[in-house]
Amino acid sequence: MSTMPLPAKASLSQLRARAKELRKAVAKGRPDAIERARVHHPAYDEAGFTLRDAQLTIAREYGLASWPELMEKVATELVEGRELHRYFGVELNNETWDLLEQIDETSPTEDQERLLYGAYAACLHWLEAGNEANHARGEHLIARVALRIGRTEIGLQHARRCLELVQAFPEQMADWDEPFAREALARALAATGQPAAARAELDQARELTGHVAGEGDRKVLEDELAKGPWFGLTS
Template sequence: MSTMPLPAKASLSQLRARAKDLRKAVSKGRPDAIERAQAHHPAYGDAGSFTLRDAQLTVAREYGVVSWGELMARVATELVEGRELHRYFGVELNNETWDLLDQIDETSPVLDQERVLYGAYAACLHWLEAGNEANHARGEHLIARVAARIGRADLALPHARRCLQLIQAHPQQMSDWDEPFAREALARALAATGAVTEARAELQRARQLTELVADSGDREVLEKELAKEPWFGLSS
C-alpha cells in the first residue's frame, strides 16, 4: 500500500474537504474513489456504508498516518508555529464537530457519540481561552445541538440556556443570527424533556428572528437547521 507526503502548507480544512469529496465519490460508485478506499481503509465494506469517518480514516492512511486524529495533530504541529493555539483548535474542532453532527444519533456506537460530544466541549474550551462571549455562546450552542442529537436532553438544556444567557448579556458582540440559533437549540432541548408548550414558544421565536436576519445566506443556513431533525415530536 503506497502512501504520499502531506502537501506543503496543508490545512485541516483542505483535508476535511478531501475526505468529504472522497465520501461523495464513493457513495456515487466512482471506481477510482472505491479503489482508494479499498487500498487504504483497513475494513472497507461497501459504498453504501462508507461514512465521513471512514473517508477521514482513508485520507489519513493515504498520507501514511494511522488515524484521522493523528493526522490532525501532525498538521497542527506543522502549522501552528507563530499562531495562537487555542484559536486554531477552536476553529478546527468546531468545524470538525459540525461536519460529523449529522452522521450520528442516539443509535450510533457510544464511542462515536462521545467523540463528537467531547469535540464540542473541547471547541468551547478553546474559545473560552481565545475568543469572546460570541464565540463562547456559539460553543454552548454546539454542545446543546450535539447533546440533543445523541439523546442527552439532560446536557442539551443547560447548555442551550447558557447560550441564550450569553447572547442576551452581550448583545453588542453578537450577530443577528446568534439569537435565532440559540432559540432553535433551546426549543429542541425543551422538546426533548417534554416541555412542549415552552418548546413551541421558543421555536416560534426562532422562526420570527430568522425572518429578521439581514443576510439571505445566513437566513438560508438557519432555515436549513430549523428543518433538521430531531424535534422529538415537535413540528419544525
C-alpha cells in the same frame, strides 16, 4: 502500502474537503476511489462508507494511523498559543457539524462520545482564543450534539447557557446568534417534555430569523429550523 508526503503548508480544511469528495466518489462507485479505500482502509463497510472512513483513508494515504494524528501533524506547523487554540476551535467545530447528521443515539457508543467530546473540545479552545460570541456558539453546538445522541438534560443545560451568553453580551453577537440560541433551546425543551415552552422559543426563533439582515445567514437559519428532530413538537 504506499504513502505520500503531506503538501507544503497543508490545510486541514482542504484535507477535510478531500475526505468529503472521497466519500461521495465511493458512494457513486468510482473505481479509483474504491481502490483507494480498499488499499488504505480494507476494513471499511462497503454498504456505508462514512465521512470518518474517508478521513481515515486520507490520513493513511499520508502514512498516519488516524485522522486525529493528521490533524496534530498539520497543526504543529502553525504558530503556538492563541492562534493554535483558534485553529483547533475552528477545525473541531467544523468536523463536529460535519458528523452531526451521521451519528445519533443508535450509533456505537464510541462514536457518540467522540461527537460530544469534539463539541466540548471546540468550545474549550474558543474559551482560550475567542470572545463571548464564540463561547455562545460553542454552547449551541454542545446542546445540539447532546440532543442528537439522547443526552437531553445536558442539551437543555447548554442551550440555556447559550441564550444566557447571547443576552448578557449583545454587543458581541451577530444578529443571527439569538435565533440560533432559541432554536436550540426550543429543541431541548421539547426533548425534555416541555412543549408549551418549546413552542414559545420556536416562535421567537422564527420571528428573529425574519429580521436577520444577511440573506445567506437567514437562509442558514431557515434551513436549520426546517431540520428535525423536534422531539414531537410540530415544527
